[in-house]
Amino acid sequence: MTKVTTPTAAESAIRRVWKSAQMYIAFHKDQDKRQRDEPKLWPPKNGSASLHGDPNEQEAIVVVKTADPDETQDVQIKLHPSRIVVRRDAESRWQGVAVDDHSVTVRMADNTIIEIRHDGSIKRRGAEDETHVEADGSIFKWTEFAEAHMTGDGIEMSRRTDDRIAAITHDGVVDRARKR
Structure with a gap:
């Protein structure tokens, strides 16, 4: 039998990557149905949101703040009716992950795309x-x-x-x- 150990406070502090999460509703169109340059972000009071059928009009987003004060690579988790998208503006490593019913797709900083499909197949497309x-x-x-x-x-x-x-x-x- 494997013994499960709990990390000490010092070990947990060393590994901490994220410090907070906040849910927002992003309204991409104004009340007259005109496209906004930047979405209006509204934090729902109860932290709950239904998912709009068209993510180009409205999205539920969770913004996860980094724990490193020198790092500005916060992560956005976008909740769509057909997939979940995790994205960040990274100059290295991964920039986005999309999860849908059939696959998990990762976009790397160099625009390489790696797709892992439900049957275990993998596609990697680079430049x-x-x-x-x-x-x-x-x-x-x-x-x-x-x-x-x-x-x-x-x-x-x-x-x-x-x-x-x-x-x-x-x-x-x-x-x-x-x-x-």
């Missing part, structure tokens, strides 16, 4: 490449220079470039020039 790990373990990789594939069991692999095809299959190894 210069794209990688898919399928639910069965198959891997697909695309770059400017080549396409590569490996089956989930690791038995077969292939690579295609503009001028060559190379593969390891059940039947052996193939490496030849591509026909144009």
Whole structure:
């Protein structure tokens, strides 16, 4: 049996990242249904809000303040009827996380997008490449220079470039020039 320990006060203080959370309703349109440049934020008195059907008109947002006084990377948790979005204006690490019924998607500071789907498959899209790990373990990789594939069991692999095809299959190894 694993013993669960509670961190001491000193250990808790070292790990503290967030200090407070406040819920707001963000009204993106005024009473005449005109789009606002900046949403009007209103804190509901009871801390409860229903989720509007159109997040472009109204959103429920929880603003989580950082515990580090030198850090300005507060986090916004936006509650939409079909997904939850966590975002921050970070120059490094992650900038946003979206959770819906089928996937969790993370946007990194360099605009790389990582999507983890409900079936366990993963897609990573960067500025210069794209990688898919399928639910069965198959891997697909695309770059400017080549396409590569490996089956989930690791038995077969292939690579295609503009001028060559190379593969390891059940039947052996193939490496030849591509026909144009």
